[in-house]
Amino acid sequence: EVQLVESGGGVVRPGGSLRLSCAASGFTFDDYDMSWVRQVPGKGLEWVSAINWNGGRTAYADSVKGRFTISRDNAKNSLYLQMNSLRAEDTALYHCARVYSSYGNLDYWGQGTRVTVSS
Amino acid sequence: DIQMTQSPSSLSASVGDRVTITCRASQSISSYLNWYQQKPGKAPNLLIYAASSLQSGVPSRFSGSGFGTDFTLTISSLQPEDLATYYCQQSHSTPHTFGQGTKLEIK
Numbered sequence: 744e745v746q747l748v749e750s751g752g753g754v755v756r757p758g759g760s761l762r763l764s765c766a767a768s769g770f771t772f773d774d775y776d777m778s779w780v781r782q783v784p785g786k787g788l789e790w791v792s793a794i795n796w797n798g799g800r801t802a803y804a805d806s807v808k809g810r811f812t813i814s815r816d817n818a819k820n821s822l823y824l825q826m827n828s829l830r831a832e833d834t835a836l837y838h839c840a841r842v843y844s845s846y847g848n849l850d851y852w853g854q855g856t857r858v859t860v861s862s
Numbered sequence: 863d864i865q866m867t868q869s870p871s872s873l874s875a876s877v878g879d880r881v882t883i884t885c886r887a888s889q890s891i892s893s894y895l896n897w898y899q900q901k902p903g904k905a906p907n908l909l910i911y912a913a914s915s916l917q918s919g920v921p922s923r924f925s926g927s928g929f930g931t932d933f934t935l936t937i938s939s940l941q942p943e944d945l946a947t948y949y950c951q952q953s954h955s956t957p958h959t960f961g962q963g964t965k966l967e968i969k
Binding site for chain 1: 863893894896898900905906907908911912915917949951953956957958959960961962963
């Protein structure tokens with residue numbers, strides 16, 4: 744069974760940092776690209792970042808570019824999102840998701856980890 | 863960035879109705895269009911990918927169509943468990959933007 748479990752969320756002050764993790768199981772992790780998607784409570788989905796299977800290619804939303812860094816450790820079946828210079832508007836539930844095919848569709852999602860940026 | 867616009871933002875329909883949600887891209891995205899269903903308090907669930915391919919395990923009452931800039935998600939016969947918010951997403955070019963969502967209510 745495919746499982747994605749996020750962790751690392753919490754409450755942080757504006758300007759602070761957090762590192763989110765996503766532990767993957769039930770599939771061959773390094774066969775797949777991975778992605779982060781966030782959702783402000785009661786609002787829509789926002790694509791945040793993606794990384795290819797070997798970490799050699801990454802992409803970011805304009806809203807996080809230069810502040811967030813996506814990475815992965817295939818030996819540990821883990822995906823990460825390093826978030827620096829956090830802002831109030833980064834407050835959201837952060838999901839990791841598996842990219843299923845070259846069509847970029849996200850076929851498995853974790854339940855998310857909550858990030859709150861507040862003074 | 864490619865903008866995705868869904869319509870309507872919300873709709874109410876009866877069990878058994880045929881329901882259609884549309885999604886428009888600000889530029890051509892070929893068939894790089896995905897549809898997700900999100901039930902309250904749950905993570906999104908992939909319904910349709912590549913504009914018209916049904917994801918494994920998804921009921922056949924869901925279908926997708928379109929190419930280029932205009933796309934449609936259709937539920938052929940609405941069921942009570944289809945209460946959810948539906949999102950389109952383009953995966954033609956990064957950032958892989960989502961539409962704003964369509965909240966579907968059951969009358």
